[in-house]
Amino acid sequence: MNKQLLYAALLCLPVMNCGAATKASEHILGNGLKIVVKEDHRSPVVVSQVWYKVGSSYESGGITGISHMLEHMMFKGTDKHPAGEFSRIIAENGGDENAFTGQDYTAYFQTMEATRLAVSFELEADRMRHLHLLADELKKELQVVTEERRMRTDDNPQAKMQEHFASVAYSNSPYKNPIIGWPSDIAGYTVEDIQAWYQRWYAPNNAIVVVVGDVKTPDVIALAEKYFGDLQKSDIKPLKPQAEIEQLGMRKMKVKVPAKLPSIVMGYKVPVLKSAEQEWEAYALEVLAGVLDGGSSARLSSGLVRGRQIAVAADAGYSLTERLPSLFELEATPVEGKTVEELEAALKAEITKLQDELVKTDELLRIKAQVLASAVYERDSNFYQAMQLGMLETVGLGWQKADEYVPKINQVTAEQVRDVARKYLIEDHLNVAYLDPQPINEKTDNKGAK
Amino acid sequence: MRIGLAGFMLLVFSSANWAAAKIEHWQTSQGSRVYYVQTDDLPMVDIQVVFDAGSARDGSSEGVSALTTGLLDTGAGTWNADQIAQRFESVGAQFGASSSIDMASLTLRTLSDKTLFDKALETMQVILTKPGFNEADFQREKNRTLAGLKQQEESPAELASIAFYNALYGDHPYAHPTSGTIQTVSGFKVDDLRKFYQQYFVAANAVIVIVGDVNKQQAEQTAEKLVAGLPVGQKPEPLPDVGQPVKGKLQHIEFPSTQTHVLVGVPGTYRKDPDYFNLYVGNHILGGSGLVSKLFEEVREKRGLAYSANSAFIPLSRPGPFLVSLQTRNDQTKEALQVLNKTLTDFIEKGPTDVELTAAKKNITGGFAMRFDTNKELASYVGMIGFYDLPLDYLDKFQEKIDQVTVASITDALKRRVKPQLLQTITVGKAAGEVKTSRRSERKGRGHRNSEK
Numbered sequence: 001m002n003k004q005l006l007y008a009a010l011l012c013l014p015v016m017n018c019g020a021a022t023k024a025s026e027h028i029l030g031n032g033l034k035i036v037v038k039e040d041h042r043s044p045v046v047v048s049q050v051w052y053k054v055g056s057s058y059e060s061g062g063i064t065g066i067s068h069m070l071e072h073m074m075f076k077g078t079d080k081h082p083a084g085e086f087s088r089i090i091a092e093n094g095g096d097e098n099a100f101t102g103q104d105y106t107a108y109f110q111t112m113e114a115t116r117l118a119v120s121f122e123l124e125a126d127r128m129r130h131l132h133l134l135a136d137e138l139k140k141e142l143q144v145v146t147e148e149r150r151m152r153t154d155d156n157p158q159a160k161m162q163e164h165f166a167s168v169a170y171s172n173s174p175y176k177n178p179i180i181g182w183p184s185d186i187a188g189y190t191v192e193d194i195q196a197w198y199q200r201w202y203a204p205n206n207a208i209v210v211v212v213g214d215v216k217t218p219d220v221i222a223l224a225e226k227y228f229g230d231l232q233k234s235d236i237k238p239l240k241p242q243a244e245i246e247q248l249g250m251r252k253m254k255v256k257v258p259a260k261l262p263s264i265v266m267g268y269k270v271p272v273l274k275s276a277e278q279e280w281e282a283y284a285l286e287v288l289a290g291v292l293d294g295g296s297s298a299r300l301s302s303g304l305v306r307g308r309q310i311a312v313a314a315d316a317g318y319s320l321t322e323r324l325p326s327l328f329e330l331e332a333t334p335v336e337g338k339t340v341e342e343l344e345a346a347l348k349a350e351i352t353k354l355q356d357e358l359v360k361t362d363e364l365l366r367i368k369a370q371v372l373a374s375a376v377y378e379r380d381s382n383f384y385q386a387m388q389l390g391m392l393e394t395v396g397l398g399w400q401k402a403d404e405y406v407p408k409i410n411q412v413t414a415e416q417v418r419d420v421a422r423k424y425l426i427e428d429h430l431n432v433a434y435l436d437p438q439p440i441n442e443k444t445d446n447k448g449a450k
Numbered sequence: 451m452r453i454g455l456a457g458f459m460l461l462v463f464s465s466a467n468w469a470a471a472k473i474e475h476w477q478t479s480q481g482s483r484v485y486y487v488q489t490d491d492l493p494m495v496d497i498q499v500v501f502d503a504g505s506a507r508d509g510s511s512e513g514v515s516a517l518t519t520g521l522l523d524t525g526a527g528t529w530n531a532d533q534i535a536q537r538f539e540s541v542g543a544q545f546g547a548s549s550s551i552d553m554a555s556l557t558l559r560t561l562s563d564k565t566l567f568d569k570a571l572e573t574m575q576v577i578l579t580k581p582g583f584n585e586a587d588f589q590r591e592k593n594r595t596l597a598g599l600k601q602q603e604e605s606p607a608e609l610a611s612i613a614f615y616n617a618l619y620g621d622h623p624y625a626h627p628t629s630g631t632i633q634t635v636s637g638f639k640v641d642d643l644r645k646f647y648q649q650y651f652v653a654a655n656a657v658i659v660i661v662g663d664v665n666k667q668q669a670e671q672t673a674e675k676l677v678a679g680l681p682v683g684q685k686p687e688p689l690p691d692v693g694q695p696v697k698g699k700l701q702h703i704e705f706p707s708t709q710t711h712v713l714v715g716v717p718g719t720y721r722k723d724p725d726y727f728n729l730y731v732g733n734h735i736l737g738g739s740g741l742v743s744k745l746f747e748e749v750r751e752k753r754g755l756a757y758s759a760n761s762a763f764i765p766l767s768r769p770g771p772f773l774v775s776l777q778t779r780n781d782q783t784k785e786a787l788q789v790l791n792k793t794l795t796d797f798i799e800k801g802p803t804d805v806e807l808t809a810a811k812k813n814i815t816g817g818f819a820m821r822f823d824t825n826k827e828l829a830s831y832v833g834m835i836g837f838y839d840l841p842l843d844y845l846d847k848f849q850e851k852i853d854q855v856t857v858a859s860i861t862d863a864l865k866r867r868v869k870p871q872l873l874q875t876i877t878v879g880k881a882a883g884e885v886k887t888s889r890r891s892e893r894k895g896r897g898h899r900n901s902e903k
Contacts, residue, residue, distance in 0.1 A: 042491045043823035075741070084751060087741040092809050094816020097741070111820055143754030147709065151757055151777050155707040157604055258706055260604045261597060296523075297535035306524075306531055309590055312597040335593060366539050373542020373561055376494055380824045440604060441706050 024389055024399060027221045031233040032205025035224045036389050036399050038212045040382055046213030047382045048120045049109040050128070051390040053208075054201035056181075057103040057174040057324060058239060062188070065181015066197050068101040069145055069189055073198075074108065075099075076137040078130040083137055086123050093119045101179055104323040105394040111383065114214040121209075121227040128207065129231050131198055135191050142189065149180050157259035161435045164255045169267050169431035173244035173324055203234030208393045212386040244269070244325055252432045259437035261312075264340040266347060267327035269429040273320045274397060282320040283408045284416040285328060285424065290367035291359050291417065292316035292330070292350060297366060299350060300332075310338050310346050323395040328425065340434045354421035358414040371409045471828055473835065473842045474666065480653035480682050484673040485836040486660045489825055493562045495662030496829040497571075499578060499676060500837050503554035503650035505628040506689055506767070511642055513595065513630015515650075516549040518643040521591050522556070523547055525582030534573060543570035545577075549628055552767045553837060554650070559826075562663035571672060579679030581647065588640040599632050607777075609703055610711040610878040617701060617874040618717050618771055622692055652683020657836045661829040692717045692769045700875040710783040710879025711775070714790060716872050718763045718772030721838035727851045728863035729763050729772075735802045735810045735860075736794070737761030737774060742809075748793045749776055755786045761794075767838065772868055780880040787875070795870045801861030815849045 024038035055067050077083035090097045093116045099108040110120040153159045163178050170176035180186070209228070211220050247269055273282040292300050293316035300314040314332035334343045378384050389399040474486045505515045523545060524531040538545045543560040556578060560570040602608040612627050619625035629635075656677055660669045694716060719729045730738075737745035737760045749759035756776040764770035774794060778786040802810070822828040822845065835844050 042489075043819055045820050045823045084742075084747075088809070091739060091742045091813045092816070094813055094818070094820075096817060096820065111817075113816060113819060116816075140751075140754035144750055144757055147755070147778060148757035150708045150779065155606060155709055258604065260600045295535060295539040297532060297539045302532050302535070305594075306590065312594050333597065336597065362536075362540070366536065369542045370539055373544075376492060376561060377544075377559060379492055380494070380826055382823070437604075441704065 023403075025217055026399065027224075029204065029225060029229055031229065031231055032203075033224070033228050033231070034208045034393065035221055036208060036210045036393065037215065037217045037220045038210075038385060038389065039215060039217060040212055040379070040385070041214050044114045044214045045111060045382065046114040046117050046211060046215050047109060047111045047386050048117060048124070049107050049210045049386050049390050050124045051105055051107045051208045051210065051394045052201055053104075053206050053394050054106055054197075055102050055104045056177055056179040057242075058201070059174060059177065059181075062185060063181075063193055063197075064177040064185045065145075065179070066185075066189060066193060067106050067201075068180055069141070069186070070194055070197050071099050071101045071106050071108075072141050072145055073133060073138065073194055074127055074131060076134065076141065077132050078126050079132050080126055080130060081123070083134075086127065089119065089123060095120065103175055103179060105391065107390055107394075109383075109386075117211065117215060117220065118223055118227070121223055124209075125227040125231060128202055128204065128228070131202070133191050133195055133198070138189070138191055138194065142186065145180070145186055146183070149183065149186065152180065153178065157257045157435060157437070158263065160257050161255045161263070161265065161433055164253065165265050165267065165431065165433040168251055168253050168433070169269075169327060171245050171247065172242060174242050175244075175322075175324060175326065199234075201236070203236065204228055204231045205233040206236050208390060210386045210390040210393070210399075212382040212389070242324075247429050247431075249428050250430045250432070252434075254434050254436050256436045256438050258440045259435060260440070261333055261435075262340050262437055263331065263333040263435045264343050264347075265433045265435075266330040266344065267431045268425045269325065269431075270318065270328045270424045271325050272322045273401070274323060274395060275325045279408070280412065280416055281420050281423075284412050284420040285318050286320050287364070287367055287409060287412045288354060288417050288421060289316050289318040289328070290370070291354065291363060294367045294370055300330075303350070304332070304343075304346055308346065309335060311335060311343060314343075314347070321391055321395055321397060321401075327431070344432060351421065351425045355418060355425070357418075359417050361414070364412075364414055364417075368410055372406060375406050471822065471832070471845060473832055473845075474669075475836075475842055476670070478653065478658070478673050478677055480677055480680065482653045482656040482658055482673065482677045483836060484658045484660070484669070485832050486666070486669045486673075487828060487832055488663075488665065488669075489661060489828070490663045492825070493663050494825065495558075495560055495562050495567065495660065495664055496825050497558040497560075497574070497661075497672070497676075498657075498659040498829060498833050499556045499574075500657045500659070500833055501554045501650055501655050502552070502686055502767075502837075503646070503655065504550050504552040505626065505630075506551050506623040507646075507650060507686060508623065508626065508630070510634075511630075511638065511646070512626040512634040513628070514634075514638065514642055514646050515554055516629050517591060517595055517635065517638065518646045519547045519549045519554045519556075520595070521583060521587060521643060522577050522581045524587040524591060525584045527576040527580045527582075529573075529576070531587065534577065537573040538570060541566040541569050543573075545570075545574065547577075551624055551628060551770070555833075567664075571675065575676050575679065578651070578676060583640050583644050583647070585640055588643065592635060592638060595629060595635050596632060599629060599635065602627075602629075606705045606707045606709070606711045606878040609705065610713050610876050613701060613703060613876045613878070614713040614715065614773070614874065615771070617699060617876060618695065618715065619692065620695075622768075623689060624692065624766070624768065624770070649683075650686065651680065653677045653680045654683050655685050656680070657833070659829055659833045659836055661825055661832060689768050694869070695872050695874055698871050698873050698875075700877070702881060703876070703878040704881055705878050707879050708780065709777045710780050710877050711777045712783065712787055712790065713773060713775050713876040714787075714794070714873050715771050715773040716868055716874060717769040718867065719765050720767060720769045721765045721834075721840065723765065723769075725863040725867060726765060728855055728859045729867060731807070731810055731814065731852060731855045732797075732802065732860040732864050733761055733763050733772075734814060735806050736797050739810065739813060742813075744797060744806075745774065745776075745790070745793055748789050749786060753785075753789065755782055755789065759790070783877060783879065787877070791870075791873075794868075794873075798861075798864050798868055798870060801857050801864065804857060807855070807857055807860070811852055811855070814852050818849055821845075821848075
């Protein structure tokens, strides 16, 4: 089959559909609140997300995890609505809601039948400026967050390894701290700490409202003006840079935890879209990740899992939309009889190959085909589209970058992929962690599979 | 752009006057049932081929359904695994194959442009009708499954789930984990998979779902083409009935985790259950509605005992589990289990209040359109309707059925279907003397007994 022909068919698609696809647009209120709206009239529903430019990478020692703790407390009542009322009102209106905290953002969302957007706006505007923090509620919620940490990290060998890995891979970047926070920091939050964090970051001029769904843009802006327009803006102090110092040599570590399988994580210090000397470098790293792990035909599955049968599973990961320079990660679990050291050598050989040889044309086309198709599939979900816009906006790239993604990936050449492999995937900037499994307990170990 | 959405649960809903999707239904010339919905907003198509061939059909070869399904795309026709993956990925198509308790499913998401669509469809058709079951692929995938099974043993949540299904279902085919056990999978030969495939992956046992940007004629041709190479075969006999446990039981598995995972339940409801909507709404109030359920309120909001506390009916072909779960610091297990049991038994005893029921109905019907506002969710609903042979107007009647539920009908259904004295309780964690006391704390006459473990 003619690959060029298939690819041509793929390239036509975005053009074919630009009539149906609505562009997002933005509007900024007098108090600095930015509203980003994308109309999508396929279903009579809407997703509304409020994004705050604050997350774990904004935190300093002693209060790690406080952004996440504040996220939990945002459901604990305002001057106007007591604890639990927010969720009750959303539920009664057929809504679904939740919130999430990342390294670079904290976001709150509701999905609703489209005519009920005002319900969401009224409640979100209220808690943007009028949170009422109570010591008793904090005391309980501290326990909840501690349970969350136990469930996510403390009792999960892979998560535990990742946490230890990040804490060593980064020297001084705030990405070294877990989003949920270190246990003694969580135990020490006071109402004053949470209040101060809320005062410092929760204001209209530090937030973005993203709305995607069956709405009309002018109506959304009018509604935003009505509910958010009177909120006071704040004097948001600029964030200290906390720029990661250069790593001067490979770092290796072992994490010994009760577990059944060994595994390895490798991470190279790399730039992201925001920090790259030239933008194309970040897109080339994204394509490079695709060469290794863009589907079952990519090199890690084809070469290490199936071909050499050295890994049970092998993944590569890179996120170009983070706020600060980050890690290009490789993670793998050896098959029985193989060691993590053998796997490390195999993964390094894949990196060397990328530095020595140009990626083949059909490999490159395959990655681009998947990116093009995914851009269509992503439009199946309002939520996903809103996530993209909000994330790009909070890290400071601007939501418009979403539209550049496909063309920029398309422009990446085999030479550029080789060049970023040579420039950034170097041993002095590499960090390696081995999960060294310890016995779980005698009883379980003797129990067999059942 | 690739962003991680894992961990977010996205629900859905809408206005009462919004027409649900129009599902068309026919049979292929070989007797496969086809369910089709045209949506032409996006140039893409979702296709599923589903067989009554889940782990419930494993027999004594526990895990054979999962491994058979997993092996399909590692070699078919004249292609090896690399060539198959390249064929899909060169046109941006996404293929998947997996097993659950009731179903073995092949799924394809592809663009609807003819050149791209045809190549993806042909690849799926060959995988479905001419899988190779090569010895080398089999050995590799078996080893990967065994590694996954080994890894399960480091997870208290997985151990609890395995023990829970075992406690609820005893000798019934729903008792064992879908991926099997180290013991059973170790003993597989490639012929076991081939036999399983030949018996169950037949046209008469297939349901085909097509949702997306294809017209009726294209959908008909697609369905015919997909299964043309399959023998007609026959549908398997219905699964045996599920009985209730003879008595309540508490089983503790010692594990060096910081939390104890708690699962409580009994066999619950099935897809065609006349009580289904009563149980669904009842559970919604008890522990199915996220941040506003009674369990969430009692366990988390009032006492801070857990991050997650919820309940669910998992309807299957036969009664799937009714399941209440939480995770809590080891030394709080007794208190958390008391709160869980009291909340559950009070609710079964008294049922919801009028206010609670009204709020639940508003939430469910108010959010109706969000249940299938994406092609992905719509395809999943249509697949469920097709596989379980539910009425084609299931979605149209959904809100009406919810509205008909009353406090009395919920209470009546719950009382008949969830008997507190039969509850199976699993705890996995560090006991620290807590489990013995928690056994004593069980309500009188509950009949819980500590387990052999």
